[in-house]
Amino acid sequence: MFKKSLILGFGAMVLGFTGFAQDADDEYKLLFIGIDGVRSDALQQQMNNGNAPNLKEMFDTGLFTFDSWHLGVTSSGPSWSDMLTGVWENKHGVTSNNYTGSDYGTYPYFPTRVKECRPNAKAVQVTSWQPMSTNVYNDGWDNKIVPPTDDACAQVAVAQLQDVELDILFVHIDDVDAAGHGNGFNPSVPAYMNAISYADGLVGQIINALESRPNYANEKWVILATTDHGGTGTGHGGNSDDERHIWWVATGYNVPQTEITGVDPGSYQFGTPPTDAVVAQVPVLTDIAVTALDHCLPDNTCIENNQAAWDLDGKSWLEEDNNVYVESYTLQNEFGIYPNPNGGVFDIVVDIETDETFTVVITDITGTVVFQSTLDNHGTYSKKKMDISQYASGAYMLTLTGQNSAVTKKIVKN
Ligand SMILES: [Zn+2]
Secondary structure (H helix, E strand, C coil): CCCCCCCCCCCCCECCCCCCCCCCHHHEEEEEEEECCCCHHHHHHHHHCCCCHHHHHHHHHCEEEEEEECCCCCCHHHHHHHHHHCCCHHHHCCCCCCCCCCCCCCCCCHHHHHHHHCCCCCEEEECCCHHHHHCCCCCCCCEEECCCCHHHHHHHHHHHCCCCCCCEEEEEECHHHHHHHHHCCCCCCHHHHHHHHHHHHHHHHHHHHHHCCCCHHHCEEEEEEECCCCCECCECCCCCHHHHEEEEEEEECCCCCEECCCCCCCCCCCCCCCCHHHHCCCCCCHHHHHHHHHHHCCCHHHHHHHHHHHCCCCCCCCCCCCCCECHHHHHHHHEEEECCCECCEEEEEECCCEEEEEEEEEEECCCCEEEEEEEEEEECCEEEEEECCCCCCEEEEEEEECCCCEEEEEEEEC
16 A cells, blocks of 8 residues: 655655556546535544544545645635645635636636546536635636535435536535624534534535445545634634634545644745745645646646646645656655553554654643654665653654654644
8 A cells, every 4th residue: 555656856746657648637536615614623533523524534534634724815715716726825816705806817716627637527616705706817617616505505415416527526614604793603613613503414415415326436536615704703714723724634545544734834925935945835725726627637647747837836635646746745644653542651653665764752732842752764665663652641742754754743632
């Protein structure tokens, strides 16, 4: 599972031939569920309390993060544009919900890019939020449906999923954001929490419809779910942690089962987007479109030929057969902490073909170093026992640094 060919530059997208010629492109399909305005802490609380079982199942079985930090304007227009184009605001040009300044001509939604390589791909958007339908162009959707309510969006999505030809479906659920504006974006606000729970029920309906497709077993689906921003008080748009701290999750074909944690890279102004190096270890909004493209385009050649022209900022988190890959993520996916959570004694495991010595640094949540060590990896696999049992219970961050890459993961000590 962990065999990978050599990897190139840090922060650069890397292409490798992986031989999928026998598979038809149209088996590769994507369901993207966007839920507007769901804070990470609120979602975690609802999942822990059994009030969001459908999303919880995705988190339990897939690739997920509660540590995606919004880097730009925490409004829906810019945020969904980051996620659907794979580039930052300085490129797609959207900095508000009136969408003025957009340049989707140069930086289109990812379905447009998919169709450059898969002209017959069929893509549909379903949202009750009219601005995302009206103000966006060059988006690649064959059909943009604007039902009146979230319930109707779910029904339309279920109906669309009966279509055997469908390849990409984006469904946007809006009412969590409305509940936040009406009552407060906060885990202590019942109306907000109930809206999250309700949205989770719609997610369940949509996923049930997906899994009921007659040819489901032979299709290679990835399901992505995420949010565009959090909120504070009854609003959002600023750069407080409660507005910026968001989550996303992916399940399905070739999606590794792992948690991604990341250190906040900070908020950025329009025109000064983060460098690749700054976000190389951090799950960010632009990664969504690139992960989607990686999955939808199993043929490397087309991505390779268009890499410069597309000028994407995000990175893919998919494993093994990826066409688009960032070096550091090899380590991200192949470095594990077991068990986690733990009582302070745990193994770190590196499952990667290298000959190098990694440094291991564990910090507490204030950034104070509590433990330092090294891990020699000569060959394909190495394991080392760590012991921080003398320290207080709580969250710690473990950073593993190798010759060309570094990765940080969270440890929870009970
Ligand atoms: Zn809003």
